[in-house]
Amino acid sequence: MKFGAFVYEPEKAAGFDFHLLRVKVETGDRIPPVRDMYSNVAVFADNAAVRSHPDWISQSPLGPARMGNNNFNIYWSVVCATQPEHRAEQLDYIEDVDRHSMGVWLNSQYFADHSHCTCPRCKERWKKSGLGWLEWRRKEVTDYMAQIRERVKKELVMSIQPDPVTSLERYGVDLDDFAKYADAFNVVMFSKNYATPWYWEMLARGFKKLLKKPVYISLYVYGPGDTAQDVPTASELLTVSVRCARTGIDGILYLANGAGEMRNFQKAAVDKMALRKRLESYGGQPVQEVLDLVKNWEKIVK
Numbered sequence: 621m622k623f624g625a626f627v628y629e630p631e632k633a634a635g636f637d638f639h640l641l642r643v644k645v646e647t648g649d650r651i652p653p654v655r656d657m658y659s660n661v662a663v664f665a666d667n668a669a670v671r672s673h674p675d676w677i678s679q680s681p682l683g684p685a686r687m688g689n690n691n692f693n694i695y696w697s698v699v700c701a702t703q704p705e706h707r708a709e710q711l712d713y714i715e716d717v718d719r720h721s722m723g724v725w726l727n728s729q730y731f732a733d734h735s736h737c738t739c740p741r742c743k744e745r746w747k748k749s750g751l752g753w754l755e756w757r758r759k760e761v762t763d764y765m766a767q768i769r770e771r772v773k774k775e776l777v778m779s780i781q782p783d784p785v786t787s788l789e790r791y792g793v794d795l796d797d798f799a800k801y802a803d804a805f806n807v808v809m810f811s812k813n814y815a816t817p818w819y820w821e822m823l824a825r826g827f828k829k830l831l832k833k834p835v836y837i838s839l840y841v842y843g844p845g846d847t848a849q850d851v852p853t854a855s856e857l858l859t860v861s862v863r864c865a866r867t868g869i870d871g872i873l874y875l876a877n878g879a880g881e882m883r884n885f886q887k888a889a890v891d892k893m894a895l896r897k898r899l900e901s902y903g904g905q906p907v908q909e910v911l912d913l914v915k916n917w918e919k920i921v922k
């Protein structure tokens with residue numbers, strides 16, 4: 621195994637086999653590459669590019685890929701993955717970064733998330749391609765990876781989202797296509813700050829894709845022998861419920877030792893008024909169904 625330090629500042633941390641520097645981050649900010657470090661480049665997630673060119677933002681039926689659009693797991697503003705000027709500028713930039721460092725590790729080199737992008741150019745390109753929607757998105761992403769590969773002479777590493785099953789549906793990423801151009805993969809798992817509901821949503825998406833019958837999931841509320849420290853909070857359960865609901869699963873079970881523990885959870889969930897309000901923006905009808913369930917609990921726990 622090899623161990624690396626992945627850093628935002630151009631100083632090598634002691635005690636690692638290799639060093640990866642974030643030369644272009646999702647804010648769009650750039651710092652110069654360093655000769656004996658690898659360079660990490662965020663390609664389409666680029667707040668600065670979207671600020672300068674608001675019409676470049678990736679579009680979808682659930683709104684644009686703007687920071688704060690809670691329908692998606694989007695933490696930055698994301699440029700449409702077929703935007704020709706951005707693509708060209710990034711190719712030149714990536715080539716230059718490669719020349720001045722040990723190689724390039726890409727981030728966000730694909731569509732923003734599922735159902736992106738529906739801007740007029742993408743609709744036009746899709747129509748002209750004669751391909752199905754998912755196949756067209758795959759081709760757009762893969763063709764761009766081929767162009768990047770031609771520019772990068774040193775190591776090229778593809779960072780991918782932690783979703784091994786529905787990367788094609790969500791990002792247009794075919795992992796075997798990527799393998800043709802990548803020297804290695806990097807699965808970004810990052811911060812507990814946002815990762816935990818991400819994983820449950822990802823698992824629900826994966827099982828909904830793989831299983832050939834309706835899919836229920838069970839969420840632990842309070843199992844036999846659990847203590848208060850072992851179990852999720854009502855806020856965590858509500859958030860995970862809506863994040864999983866929007867994946868298209870067919871039902872959710874809440875698992876508790878008995879009706880007493882369940883009632884405590886229901887009461888705590890009902891009391892989370894601000895969170896319930898915020899979660900309304902996390903998706904369409906399935907999310908509403910979760911929130912309606914909690915609304916119905918108001919009568920029970922009074």
Ligand SMILES: [Zn+2]
Nearest residue numbers: 700737739742
């Ligand atoms: Zn587009």
